Amino acid sequence: MEHVEALLRWIERTALAVFLQESAWAFPTIESLHVIAIALVIGTIAIVDLRLLALASVKRPYTELSRDILPCTWGAFAVAVTTGVLMFISQPVAYFANTAFRIKLTVLLLAGINMMVFQLITHRGVAKWDHDAAVPLPGKLAGALSLTFWVLVVFFGRRIGFTMSPV
Amino acid sequence: MEAFAQWLGATPVSVAIRRALWLIPLLQAVHILAIAAVLSSVAMIDLRLLGLAGRSQTLRATAQRFVPWIWTSLVVLAATGLVLVVGEPKRSLLNPAFQLKMAMVAAAVPGMLAVQALLRRNADVRNDHPHGGKMTGAFVVLTFLLWCAIAFAGRWIAYIRVA
Numbered sequence: 333m334e335h336v337e338a339l340l341r342w343i344e345r346t347a348l349a350v351f352l353q354e355s356a357w358a359f360p361t362i363e364s365l366h367v368i369a370i371a372l373v374i375g376t377i378a379i380v381d382l383r384l385l386a387l388a389s390v391k392r393p394y395t396e397l398s399r400d401i402l403p404c405t406w407g408a409f410a411v412a413v414t415t416g417v418l419m420f421i422s423q424p425v426a427y428f429a430n431t432a433f434r435i436k437l438t439v440l441l442l443a444g445i446n447m448m449v450f451q452l453i454t455h456r457g458v459a460k461w462d463h464d465a466a467v468p469l470p471g472k473l474a475g476a477l478s479l480t481f482w483v484l485v486v487f488f489g490r491r492i493g494f495t496m497s498p499v
Numbered sequence: 500m501e502a503f504a505q506w507l508g509a510t511p512v513s514v515a516i517r518r519a520l521w522l523i524p525l526l527q528a529v530h531i532l533a534i535a536a537v538l539s540s541v542a543m544i545d546l547r548l549l550g551l552a553g554r555s556q557t558l559r560a561t562a563q564r565f566v567p568w569i570w571t572s573l574v575v576l577a578a579t580g581l582v583l584v585v586g587e588p589k590r591s592l593l594n595p596a597f598q599l600k601m602a603m604v605a606a607a608v609p610g611m612l613a614v615q616a617l618l619r620r621n622a623d624v625r626n627d628h629p630h631g632g633k634m635t636g637a638f639v640v641l642t643f644l645l646w647c648a649i650a651f652a653g654r655w656i657a658y659i660r661v662a
Contacts, residue, residue, distance in 0.1 A: 360654065360655055360657075360658040363654055364650070364651040364654040364655060365651075367531060367534075367650060367653075367654050368538065368647050368650050368651065370531070370535070371531060371534045371535035371538045371539070371650065372535070372538055372539055372542065373535075374532065374535040374539075375535035375536055375537075375538055375539020375540070375542075376539050376542070376543075378535070378536070378539070379539065379543070388564065389564060391560075392555070392556070396555060400552050400553055401543075401552070404542065404546075404552070483528075483532065486528050486531050486532055486535075487524075487525070487528040489528075490524050490527050490528045490531065491524055491528075493524075493657075494523075494524050
């Protein structure tokens with residue numbers, strides 16, 4: 333723990349961190365891009381989740397839909413992570429100690445685990461249900477969990493802004 | 500406008516919105532989720548028109564899937580936005596970022612109607628490449644960037660201090 337704090341304090345003094353703290357426009361710009369990227373992550377992943385839940389796009393085969401949409405999701409996710417890391421670098425000690433931030437990262441981890449379980453287990457049998465409107469229960473569950481986790485990510489993400497003091 | 504913001508901020512409704520502890524962050528989160536629906540739906544329609552995604556779908560199917568989400572989400576955005584403005588009228592109404600955002604929304608809505616007309620005109624087209632050439636492509640990219648700029652200006656409201 334001591335090492336972590338020493339590392340965070342070191343990050344906070346790097347030239348990049350100092351620039352982010354002192355610039356009037358850098359942080360708001362990065363945060364705005366972060367919101368747009370997250371909006372695209374959630375909006376596109378929701379299209380896939382709603383397909384799993386048989387609530388939309390039911391006429392499209394699951395594999396065709398996901399091949400079409402998930403590259404957009406990953407592209408947006410890469411931007412969200414990059415901008416997120418930059419925001420973290422500006423105040424690493426304070427973010428690390430922030431409860432909403434910790435909850436957000438935990439939920440993000442859960443979303444990742446949910447996706448991996450779906451991809452490694454449920455998705456193996458995709459040939460059997462690819463064209464069906466109704467997906468087997470584990471697939472539905474993965475869709476519902478994904479939607480829930482991402483909504484929570486937005487909520488706790490916004491909560492961070494209300495519980496951190498500006499530089 | 501300043502007098503109006505002053506008056507609105509002093510009304511009991513405005514005071515109640517500010518005092519409800521979780522209300523403002525909660526509304527902002529819902530606002531962002533609705534932005535997610537608008538941006539992603541616009542992106543899907545635009546990528547389809549550019550021939551970059553959803554090529555197995557006719558334009559009619561693409562429109563039916565995504566257009567209703569855009570208008571429904573815009574209603575949610577207007578409703579949550581309205582409560583946020585009533586709650587903190589000075590923070591928004593007198594804010595140049597907010598004013599710019601509203602001006603861009605006023606341009607984006609007719610832009611969306613134009614995209615919808617484009618979809619309707621070519622409703623049965625499937626498996627094609629870009630529609631109507633470079634002009635359509637440029638228009639579609641421009642409307643998407645306009646929606647992004649709206650979200651961008653929205654976040655900046657928090658950073659421009661209004662005296």
